[in-house]
Amino acid sequence: MTGRLSGLARAGACMLAGFLVLTAGPSPSQAQGETAPATTQRGPETGLPMPRFVSLKSAEGRARRGPNLSHRVDWLFTRRDMPLRVTAEFEHWRRVEDHEGQGGWMHHALLSGVRTALVLDDMTPLRRRPHSDAAEVALLERGVIARILACEGDWCRLRVEGSRGWVSRRAIWGVDEGETLN
Secondary structure (H helix, E strand, O other), X not given: OOOOOHHHHHHXXXXXOOEEEEOOOOOHXXXXXXXXXXXXXXXXXXXOEEOEEEEEOOOOEEEEOOOXXXXXXXXXXXXXXXXXXXXXXXXXXXXXXXXXXXXXXXXXXXXXXXXXXXXXXXXXXXXXXXXXXXXXXXXXXXXXXXEEEEEEOOEEEEEEOXXXXXXXXXXXXXXXXXXXXX
16 A cells, blocks of 8 residues: 555554554553644654655656565656655655655655755745735746745745745645744
8 A cells, every 4th residue: 555544554553565564552641632742753764854855856756666676666757856755764765755645665866855846826926025915026837846945934935947036835835834944
């Protein structure tokens, strides 16, 4: 199984690319309705936060059904700098998905830590300042990929083909809600 694991994960186990992953059940306090403090999960191979965003390093990247070259290719990404979300790690392989949830396992050499964003809304205004009344620098079409320079509050500063400006966080994919980037 790849993809939707929420029901099985709540039950305490799931299958991920042929590997059985056991998860701890709720603590006694959680079973009584208390919430646990938010903890950041870390990848077992890199120690980096999970999930996290990366970008495609090359103009083509094959996403496989499992974490090695013997698995068939399920998806082919063909846009350099496409933002991808890493959801799992196994040795030199990363389980990634795009904004539609499509993906698979990719070798880490195909991925970059450079943060990019995909514009979700057509004719999204790129503004001079992080304010809805600020002057427009440009209008971004749906599907444009931009480099993320910073994110503060509800706004992210982007660089697109030499232009720089601020975009509403809701109009892009490639940064988590509440995430701050400098």
